[in-house]
Structure formats: C-alpha cells, structure tokens
Amino acid sequence: MAEKKYRVVHYLNQFYAGIGGEEKANIPPLIKEGAVGPGRPLQQALGEEGEIVATVVCGDSYFAENIEAAAETVVEPVSRYKPDVFVAGPAFNAGRYGIACGASCSAVSKKLGIPVITAMYKENPALELYRKEVYIIPTANSVRGMAEAIPKMAGFVRKLGLRQEIGLPEADGYFPRGIRVNRFVSRTGAERAVDMLLSKLRGEPFQTEYLMPTFDRVLPSPMVKELQSATIALVTSGGIVPLGNPDRIEAASASKFAEYNIAGVYDLTPDAFQTCHGGYDPVYANNDPDRVLPLDAMRALEKDGTIGKLYDHYYVTVGNATSVANAQKFGKVIAEKLKAADVDGVILTST
Amino acid sequence: MRLELGIIKIEDVQFGEETTVRNGTLYVNKKELIGLVRQDDRLSEADVELARPGEKVRIMPVKDVIEPRVKVSGSGELFPGIIGKMGTAGSGTTNVLRGAAIVTVGRIVGYQEGLIDMSGPGAEYSPFSQANNVALILHPVHGLAPHAHEEAVRFAGLRAAVYLGKTAKDLAPDELEVYELSPVTDTSLPKVAYVYTLLSEGLLHDTYLYGVDAKKILPSLIHPNEVMDGAIVSGNCVSACDKHTAYHHLNNPVIKELYRRHGKDLNFIGVVISNLNVTLADKERSTDYASKLVKLIGAEGAIITEEGFGNPDTDLMMLCKKIEEYGIKTVLITDEYAGRDGGSQSLADAVSQADAVISVGNANEVIALPPMKRIIGDLKPAEVIAGGFVGSVTTDGGLNIEIQAIMGATCQLGFGKLTARGY
Amino acid sequence: MVHVASIVPISLTVGANRIVPAVAIPYPLGNPALPEDEERELRLKLVKKALRALQTEVEKQTVFEE
Numbered sequence: 001m002a003e004k005k006y007r008v009v010h011y012l013n014q015f016y017a018g019i020g021g022e023e024k025a026n027i028p029p030l031i032k033e034g035a036v037g038p039g040r041p042l043q044q045a046l047g048e049e050g051e052i053v054a055t056v057v058c059g060d061s062y063f064a065e066n067i068e069a070a071a072e073t074v075v076e077p078v079s080r081y082k083p084d085v086f087v088a089g090p091a092f093n094a095g096r097y098g099i100a101c102g103a104s105c106s107a108v109s110k111k112l113g114i115p116v117i118t119a120m121y122k123e124n125p126a127l128e129l130y131r132k133e134v135y136i137i138p139t140a141n142s143v144r145g146m147a148e149a150i151p152k153m154a155g156f157v158r159k160l161g162l163r164q165e166i167g168l169p170e171a172d173g174y175f176p177r178g179i180r181v182n183r184f185v186s187r188t189g190a191e192r193a194v195d196m197l198l199s200k201l202r203g204e205p206f207q208t209e210y211l212m213p214t215f216d217r218v219l220p221s222p223m224v225k226e227l228q229s230a231t232i233a234l235v236t237s238g239g240i241v242p243l244g245n246p247d248r249i250e251a252a253s254a255s256k257f258a259e260y261n262i263a264g265v266y267d268l269t270p271d272a273f274q275t276c277h278g279g280y281d282p283v284y285a286n287n288d289p290d291r292v293l294p295l296d297a298m299r300a301l302e303k304d305g306t307i308g309k310l311y312d313h314y315y316v317t318v319g320n321a322t323s324v325a326n327a328q329k330f331g332k333v334i335a336e337k338l339k340a341a342d343v344d345g346v347i348l349t350s351t
Numbered sequence: 352m353r354l355e356l357g358i359i360k361i362e363d364v365q366f367g368e369e370t371t372v373r374n375g376t377l378y379v380n381k382k383e384l385i386g387l388v389r390q391d392d393r394l395s396e397a398d399v400e401l402a403r404p405g406e407k408v409r410i411m412p413v414k415d416v417i418e419p420r421v422k423v424s425g426s427g428e429l430f431p432g433i434i435g436k437m438g439t440a441g442s443g444t445t446n447v448l449r450g451a452a453i454v455t456v457g458r459i460v461g462y463q464e465g466l467i468d469m470s471g472p473g474a475e476y477s478p479f480s481q482a483n484n485v486a487l488i489l490h491p492v493h494g495l496a497p498h499a500h501e502e503a504v505r506f507a508g509l510r511a512a513v514y515l516g517k518t519a520k521d522l523a524p525d526e527l528e529v530y531e532l533s534p535v536t537d538t539s540l541p542k543v544a545y546v547y548t549l550l551s552e553g554l555l556h557d558t559y560l561y562g563v564d565a566k567k568i569l570p571s572l573i574h575p576n577e578v579m580d581g582a583i584v585s586g587n588c589v590s591a592c593d594k595h596t597a598y599h600h601l602n603n604p605v606i607k608e609l610y611r612r613h614g615k616d617l618n619f620i621g622v623v624i625s626n627l628n629v630t631l632a633d634k635e636r637s638t639d640y641a642s643k644l645v646k647l648i649g650a651e652g653a654i655i656t657e658e659g660f661g662n663p664d665t666d667l668m669m670l671c672k673k674i675e676e677y678g679i680k681t682v683l684i685t686d687e688y689a690g691r692d693g694g695s696q697s698l699a700d701a702v703s704q705a706d707a708v709i710s711v712g713n714a715n716e717v718i719a720l721p722p723m724k725r726i727i728g729d730l731k732p733a734e735v736i737a738g739g740f741v742g743s744v745t746t747d748g749g750l751n752i753e754i755q756a757i758m759g760a761t762c763q764l765g766f767g768k769l770t771a772r773g774y
Numbered sequence: 775m776v777h778v779a780s781i782v783p784i785s786l787t788v789g790a791n792r793i794v795p796a797v798a799i800p801y802p803l804g805n806p807a808l809p810e811d812e813e814r815e816l817r818l819k820l821v822k823k824a825l826r827a828l829q830t831e832v833e834k835q836t837v838f839e840e
Contacts, residue, residue, distance in 0.1 A: 132694055168772060180693040180713045180771040182754075184475070189684050189711045189765025190604035193654050194543075197682040198616055200707050201541045201652045209710040209770060210687065212703065213696035220791035220835075221775060224828045232825070238802070252590060252737035253691075253715060253753060278737050279589060279661055280629070281553025283497065284801045290817065291804030297814070297821040307825065321590065321660060321737065321755065323690030323715060324788075345828040347821070348790075350779040351799050553800055629799035631780055662781045662799060669783075699784045 004051040006161030009078050010039045011088035011104050011118075013097045017057040025061035025096075031077050032057060038090070038146060045154030050161050054081045056104075060096035063103060070100070071107035078108055085160045086112075090119035090149045091126065093141040098126030105134040115160040117174075119153050121145075127175060135166065136175045215324075226308075230344035233311035235334060237319030237327075238292035238351040239277025240268065240285065249318050251278030257317035257330040259337070262310075267296045279320030280351050292351060311343050319350055352442045353531040354576040357423065357524030361450035364401050364483035372518045377419075377451050379485055379515070387514055388487060393503040396490040400727045402454075402469050404481050407724035409473075412464030412732045413758050414455045414588055416479050417508050417597040419448040421516035422580065429516060430581035432562035434509050440561075441530075441576030446519035452482040452598060453515065455508040456728040457489040464736060465591020465758040466750075473720045476760040478767065479598070486727045487511055497554055505586050508597070530576050530610055535618040543617045544650035545575070545605050546641055546670055550587050550595075550658040551626040557586040558595075558658075560624060570625040570641035572648070575606040583624075587658075590737040592714045592760040593686050595658050599759065604766045605654055605684070621648050625670070627663045634666050642673035652680045657763050660688055660714070664700040675704040682707045686761035687771055689713045691753070697771075711762065712769035714738070714755040722748035776827040778802060778820065782837055792827040793837045794820065 014024040016037045035043040035052040043052045056077055063070040078086060086108045088101035098120045105116035119137040120127060127136060137156060139149040152173055159166060169176040187195075192209075199206040224230050241249060247258040265272075268289035275285040275292065290296045298310045315334045319327070338346060360375055367378030381399050388397045402408045420429050425443015428435030454467065467479045474480035489507055491500045549558035551565035558565040560573075561582055573582065583600040606622065613619040625641035628634060645653050653674055657667040664685070671681050683705055687697030693713055715738075722745075730750075733743045738755030745751060754760040761769060777790035780802055785793045796802030803817045827838045 166774075168774065176773050178694060179774045180687055180689040180697060180710075181774050182712045182716050182769055182771050184768050185770050186768065188604055188608075188768055189709050189763075189770070190608045191765070192770075193605065193682050193684050193709045193765050194608045194612060194617075196707050196709060197543065197652045197654055197680065198541070200680045200682065201543075206707060208706055208708045209772070210685070210697065210708040211773070212701040212705055212708075213698060214701075215696060215788050217789045218791070220832045223831045224825075227825060227829055232828070248741055250740050251735060252755065253688075253740070255740055280800045281556055282800075283554055284804065284806050287806070288804060288813075291801040291806075291813075294803045294817050294821050297803070297817045300818060301821065301825070306822070319661075321688045321715065323688065324695035325690050325692070326695075345825075346775040347824045347828075348775055348777050349796070349802055350777065350785070351802055629780070630797070631782055631795065634781070662784065665781050665783045700781075700787050 005049045006084040007082065008050050008052045008085045008087060008157060008161065009081050009083040010035065010042065010052050010055045011074065011101060012037055012039065012055055012057050013100060014057060014059045017055065019057060025059040027059040028062055029056050029058050029074050029077055038150065041150045042154055045151050046158060050158060053083065058100060060100055063096065063100045067099060067103045071103040074104045075107050075111045079112055083114060085157050086114050086116045087153060087157050088118040090139045090153065091124060092139055092143060092145060093121040093124055095125050098124040099129065102126040102130030102134055106130055109134065117153065117156050117160060119149055131175050132177050132179065137173060138175060224345040228305055229308040231309045231311050231342065232307050232345045232347060233338055233343045234293055234295065234298060234314040234347055236293045236316050236349045238285065238349055239275045239318040240273055240289045240293040240316055241276050243272055243274050245276040249276050249316065251276055251318060252321040254318040254322040255326065257315055257334060259313050259315050261313055262295060263312040265295065266299045268293060277318045277320055277351060292349060311341065352574050352576050354441050354579060355444045356528040356579065357444055357446040358449045358526040358528060359446060359519050359522050360525045361448050361483055364403060364451060364485060366401065370515065370518060372522060377448060377483060377515065377518065384511060384514060387510060388507045391503050391506060393492055393495055393499055394489055394507065395492045398488040400486045400488065402484040402486055402727060404469060406469045408469040408727060409466060409723040410454055410456060410484065410486055410727040411466035411730065412456065412458055412728055412736060413467055413591065414457065414464050414504055415508050415585055415596050416758060417453045417512040418601050419451055419453065419512045419515035420601065421446050421520045423520060427580060429513055430509050430584055433559055433584050434506060434513065440580030440582045441574050445580055446522065446524060448516065448519050450483055451515065452479060452484050453508050453511045454479065454484045454486045455489060455504050456486050457504060458729065458732055464588050464732065465756050467758050468720060468723065471721050472718060473757055476754050476757045478759050485515065488728060501555055501586060509584065530579065532619060533614060535614050540616065540618045541651045542620045542649055543609060544620055544645050544648060544653045545609060545622045546625060546645060546653055546655040547622055548625045548627050548657055548666060549583065550663065552629050555588050559584045559586055565626040566628060568626055570623055570637055570644055572644060573622050573624050575610065575622050578603050578606065589659050590714065590755045591758045592755045593659060593763050595762065595764060596759065599762055599764055599766055604764055605656060620650060627658065627666050634669060638666055638669035638673055642670060642677060645674055645679060646677040650679050654682050654684065656684045660686065661699050664698045668700045668702040668705060671705045672702045682709060684709045684711060684763050684765045686711045686763050687713045688715055691715050691717050709765060710771045711765060711767065713771045714753065714761045716754050717751060718754055720750040720752065776824045778824050786835055791832055791835050794824045794827055795837065795839065796820065
C-alpha cells in the first residue's frame with residue numbers, strides 16, 4: 001500500500017457526526033479516530049494519498065457563548081494529531097455551524113500554522129466573517145448538495161496537502177477573499193486597456209481587473225441634545241501635528257494616529273503646529289493650521305456659550321494612502337477614548 | 352500633423368571633454384552642464400553623477416525624469432511655452448536620445464520624492480533602471496521658498512534635457528517612428544478617444560500644458576503628437592509610484608498603443624486633456640466639460656487615465672459615469688492602495704458604471720531592497736517619503752519600503768507590466 | 775460625528791452619515807484668498823454648520839449644504 005502523503009483532521013458538528021440533534025448542541029470538543037459521517041466519502045475522494053486521521057466534533061451551540069474561546073479548545077486536540085491540513089464542514093446554510101467551522105479554521109491556522117479550508121453556501125453569515133482569513137468553497141444551500149461538495153473539498157484538501165500553489169478564486173473554486181496580490185504580466189497596462197476597450201465595444205466578454213469596492217455602512221448616531229452643555233471633540237485626517245511631528249506620523253500610509261493636549265491653546269500658529277500630510281499642498285495649512293483643524297473657531301464658540309466645552313485633546317492621523325483597515329483600527333480606538341471621556345459629539349475634518 | 356521621431360539609441364553614458372554622442376555613447380561635459388544649471392541663482396550647488404543599468408546604484412530622492420530630445424524641424428521648440436519657444440508642438444522631426452534620461456535629485460519637501468534602483472529587485476519596478484541616467488543633484492539657496500525651489504529644480508531638469516538633446520540634432524537616427532492620424536476609411540472601426548487627466552492640486556502637485564498651470568485650464572482637445580515634444584511638463588511629486596514624470600508624458604503609452612492600432616482595429620480620434628483640482632465644484636466642472644468634449648468629437652469608446660490617488664479617484668469615477676451616460680464605453684486605468692496586506696478597499700470612490708478597469712498594481716506592497724554600493728543623493732529621506740516608515744532603512748543600508756516609493760512602479764498611464772489580482 | 779470634507783462623493787462612498795461640504799482640499803476650513811478676518815468668519819460659519827448637523831436627527835446619509 002502506498003504511503004499516505006498527508007494527514008487531515010476533519011471538523012464536524014454533533015449532527016453530521018451522528019451524535020445527536022439539538023439536544024446535543026452544547027457538547028464540547030470530542031475526538032473520534034478516522035473519518036466519520038461525511039468524512040467517509042471525503043476520505044474516499046482523497047484516495048490513497050491523504051488520510052483523515054481524526055475527526056473533531058463540537059456542538060453548534062458550544063460556540064455561541066464565546067466564539068474565540070470555543071475555537072481555542074478545538075486547537076489542542078487538533079495539534080495532537082499533527083495534521084498537514086484541517087478541513088471543516090461542509091456547513092451549507094447553517095449559520096451556527098458555519099461560524100464554528102470558520103472560527104475553528106481561523107484558530108487552527110493562526111495557532112498551528114496549518115493550511116485550512118471549509119465550505120458553505122454563499123448566504124451563510126459566516127462567509128463574510130471568515131472569507132479573508134480562511135479558504136471557503138461554495139456549496140449548495142442544503143445537505144442535498146453534499147455529493148457535489150465532497151469532491152470539490154477533496155480537490156482543495158489535496159492541493160493544500162501536497163503544498164501546491166492556490167491560484168485565482170475563479171480557477172481553484174473558492175470564494176474570493178478580497179486580497180489584492182501584485183504580479184508582473186506580459187503586456188503593459190496600456191496594451192491591456194486597449195484590448196479591454198475593444199472587447200467591450202465589440203460586445204465580447206472581458207474581465208475587469210478590479211471590481212468596484214463596497215464600503216460598510218454604520219447607523220447614524222443620535223443627535224447631540226444640549227449643545228450648550230455638550231463637550232465636542234476635534235479629530236482630523238489632515239495631519240495637523242505639533243511642530244516637528246514628534247510622533248512621526250507618516251506623510252503617507254500612516255501606521256498610527258496621535259492624541260495631543262490642547263488645553264489652554266486658543267489658536268494654532270505656525271510656530272507651534274504644522275501639517276505632516278504628504279497628499280496636499282502644505283503651504284496653506286502650515287501658514288494657519290486652523291484651516292484644517294478649526295481650533296480658533298471652536299474656542300470662540302466655547303467662549304460665547306454655543307458649546308459647553310471643547311474637549312482637551314484632539315486626535316490626528318494622515319489620510320493619504322492610509323489603508324481602510326488601519327483607518328478602521330484608529331477610528332475604533334479613538335471612539336473608545338472619546339466615549340470614555342464622555343464626549344458628546346465629534347467634528348472630523350478631512351483634506 | 353505628422354511627426355517623425357528619429358530614435359538615436361544610447362547604450363552607455365560617460366563623462367567627457369565634449370558633450371556629444373559617439374557610437375551609441377552619450378558623453379557629458381560635467382562642468383558645462385553644472386554651469387548651465389547654476390545659471391539659475393536659486394540653486395546654490397549642483398552636481399552630476401551617472402548611473403547605468405545593472406549598476407549597484409540607488410538614486411534618491413528623485414523629483415523628475417526627463418528624456419533628452421531636440422526638434423530638428425517643425426514649429427516650436429522642445430517644452431514649448433515653458434522653456435522652449437512657443438509654437439504648436441507635434442509636427443516635423445524630433446530626435447530622441449532613447450536609453451538616456453535626466454534625473455533630478457534633491458530634497459524638496461522631503462516626503463514626496465522617490466527612488467530608482469539600477470539593479471536588484473527594485474529595478475523591476477521602475478522603467479528608469481534600464482536607462483543611462485544623468486543625475487542632477489541640486490541644492491537650493493538657503494531660505495528659498497518651496498514654490499521657487501520646485502520651479503528651479505523643474506527648469507534645471509528641462510534645461511539639462513534640452514542641452515543633452517542638442518547632441519542629437521545632426522545625427523542620423525537608428526530608427527524612425529512616424530506618428531500621423533491618417534484618415535480611416537473603414538467605418539466599422541470604432542472611434543476611440545483618450546481622456547488624459549493631469550494632476551493640478553498645488554505645490555508639488557501641479558502639471559503644465561504649454562506652460563499654463565493645469566489648475567487654470569478648462570478641458571481641451573490636444574493632438575496626441577503634441578505630448579511627444581513636451582507640451583505637458585510635470586511639476587508634481589506626490590507618490591513616486593504613480594507620478595507621471597516628464598519622461599512618461601513624452602512617451603505616453605496609451606497614445607502609443609492607440610496609434611499602433613489606429614486604422615487596424617480602431618479609429619483614434621483624439622485626446623481630451625483635463626485637470627484634477629481641489630474643490631468639488633472644479634471636479635464637477637472639469638468632468639462635465641471633458642465628457643462633453645468626448646461626446647462632441649464623436650467617440651464611441653474612451654480610455655481614461657488618472658494621476659495620483661485618493662481625491663482624484665472621484666474625478667476618475669465622475670468621468671466614467673458621465674461618459675458612460677452619453678452612451679460611450681469606457682475603460683479606466685488606475686493603481687490601488689489596498690494596504691500592505693492587500694485586504695483594504697483599493698479606491699476612495701466607486702461608481703457602478705466602472706465595470707472595465709485595468710489595475711496597475713497595489714502601491715502599498717512592501718518590498719525588501721538590498722543595500723547598494725553607491726547612493727546618488729541621500730538615503731535618509733527613506734523614512735519620510737511616501738511609502739517609507741520609521742525603520743525603513745535597515746542596519747545594512749537596505750530598505751524595507753512600499754513600492755509606492757519607487758519611481759514609476761504603478762504608473763497609471765499603463766507604462767509597466769505590474770498588475771494586481773484578487774485572491 | 776459630522777464629517778467636514780470637500781470631496782463629498784468620497785465621504786458618501788465611505789459611509790459618513792452627517793456631511794458638511796468644506797472649501798477645498800488644502801484648506802477645508804479656510805480660504806487664503808480672503809483677508810484674515812473674513813477667513814475667520816468663514817471658518818466660524820462652517821463650524822457652526824457642523825454643530826447644527828450634530829444637532830440634527832438623521833436616518834440616512836445627509837449632506838448639509840445650507
């Protein structure tokens with residue numbers, strides 16, 4: 001018999017493992033040797049090359065309390081089997097199961113550095129949560145799609161097990177993770193542009209190299225009720241910093257934001273402040289930083305009682321090629337600080 | 352308008368007693384060139400260094416790159432209306448020292464210039480690693496205002512290009528390229544226009560059309576040949592990766608490619624120049640006007656290029672939307688700022704009509720550049736230039752830096768072969 | 775929160791719910807072409823508009839032009 005080339009651990013929920021239904025949905029991880037339930041046709045599809053050495057089973061509701069903690073408890077039993085690949089599901093359209101699969105894959109990937117894959121239906125809520133960090137294969141929306149899902153999963157597990165390169169989503173059959181990767185091709189951008197235009201004009205199919213992004217939406221915050229007693233804070237992405245840029249916020253692709261105390265400052269002047277933003281003509285902001293961070297106006301409105309108080313600190317970063325991911329991180333932290341300080345409203349200025 | 356470009360192939364550059372071209376080598380009289388450049392008394396010091404393809408040399412901080420050319424016949428002079436005599440560019444004969452380039456070096460604002468590696472992994476990302484570069488290192492007089500400093504460096508580069516270009520005036524070209532928009536008789540060929548946007552956002556973010564600040568123009572028509580004589584000159588440097596250098600304008604690849612296919616599978620009917628300004632009202636005005644021009648000239652399809660990123664993404668999207676609403680099909684060329692992990696949204700704005708987009712790469716990709724034997728200029732700005740960060744300069748003199756800092760790495764005229772795909 | 779920015783389409787695209795259009799990219803709350811006192815007036819007006827936006831209940835993205 002040929003030696004197995006790679007070891008696989010499979011994750012299933014209590015139902016697919018044949019342990020029980022809803023009444024068993026709270027069970028913590030238990031291990032079964034070899035392949036179980038849908039793992040059996042999966043093992044068959046893997047053939048002689050790959051072996052499902054163990055199956056980890058958890059109840060779907062076990063993850064409900066604390067997803068991350070639950071995922072951690074899956075990692076330990078998996079590590080004991082030293083697998084080359086970890087595969088979870090398929091979860092089809094089951095939300096709790098999808099989350100358990102995604103979370104387990106994510107934890108195993110991060111803690112053990114093992115390639116992971118799961119599979120679910122496109123509307124499974126877990127897809128948006130985990131698609132960036134975990135390979136997820138599309139399936140039908142119910143167990144009726146099992147026969148179709150298994151060979152697709154097996155093909156992917158095999159690729160990971162044999163350490164083959166995973167190609168584009170369209171070629172290898174997984175949900176695009178939304179990660180842009182650079183590479184050199186044989187034709188220049190200009191040549192490709194003319195090609196694409198001619199295809200478009202002729203009504204021939206073409207593939208855009210970049211799909212328009214979607215941005216998330218947040219619920220509008222409630223209005224500020226009593227402005228005269230409210231504390232308002234200033235935040236800017238325009239790069240206004242104390243002279244010398246003491247915290248070295250980058251002129252582009254900012255990796256940080258900063259907080260500065262403006263208690264007792266009534267006007268921003270060029271001897272004390274400057275801009276460090278590299279994406280706009282800095283001359284005007286350097287001559288009068290209030291043009292980007294309107295401190296003088298806020299002080300005037302504080303003085304005449306329009307607002308209760310200008311918050312003692314302002315927050316700044318540079319919005320020039322700064323990634324959305326970083327901006328989101330900064331925003332979260334800044335919001336938490338403002339909330340903790342009982343700030344009622346924020347004016348965010350951008351250039 | 353018929354323009355012949357006489358291509359003189361330059362394979363090497365050396366210092367010499369006389370500035371001349373002999374057997375494919377460009378010889379530069381260093382003293383004379385420095386003297387020429389220092390005629391502008393806003394510059395306190397100037398030096399010249401040479402960099403050849405394959406050398407272990409890094410040039411930084413780079414402001415602009417210019418190709419030496421000379422008008423042999425036809426109206427106007429090189430860079431008309433800016434340093435050359437005014438006249439409509441783009442006809443007659445212009446000789447080109449192909450394989451040579453002037454590189455202007457020196458810290459202006461300090462965080463907007465870029466770098467060129469002549470060898471190693473960084474060389475792949477810049478077309479200038481393959482040129483024989485004459486680097487002008489320029490220092491301003493103490494206390495020179497930023498606007499004057501930028502202008503002094505810009506003019507120095509253009510003058511040097513003209514000075515070196517003169518060596519080609521009486522040479523017999525190795526190759527001849529002919530640019531003429533001959534009338535197209537095949538009416539089935541689609542009429543294609545090119546919308547060429549120019550950055551015009553202020554100090555170190557400006558471009559000049561026949562010497563006119565592009566901030567002040569309304570979109571207009573231009574013949575594609577005009578750019579080949581330097582009708583468009585760059586005064587900007589936001590991020591090195593997607594700045595259109597004078598070299599890029601002179602060698603606009605979209606114009607080249609449209610010309611190549613003119614009469615074969617398309618009818619290249621013209622170029623519309625537009626600007627990229629700093630107010631919403633200006634963006635609406637210019638994109639309204641430019642899209643109307645595209646419609647008026649009868650285009651069926653249009654290629655639109657952008658310069659810069661961030662707020663100019665809005666101009667790009669407005670142009671796309673308005674031109675498509677006229678029933679004209681568009682393709683956009685843009686780079687991406689998807690974060691170092693490639694996982695962030697790449698553009699600041701989006702419209703549903705933008706369904707045909709060419710990506711020239713994610714500018715935030717981090718690259719490890721090895722230390723170089725020789726630095727032309729100064730390595731220190733690496734930590735502050737766009738794409739650099741604290742810790743960019745490693746202890747052995749190498750650089751960990753985004754490709755954003757490399758001249759031309761993601762040029763949105765589609766000059767290079769870099770792209771990004773979604774995984 | 776209210777976003778004071780000149781390029782309103784971007785503010786809308788990225789999801790700000792209260793938006794006040796600013797003057798220009800390099801000087802969102804200023805205008806170097808104006809004499810100092812007029813510029814300060816302009817800035818005060820814009821900030822007051824931003825505060826009015828904060829005091830307005832909104833259900834969806836709203837641009838406060840007036």
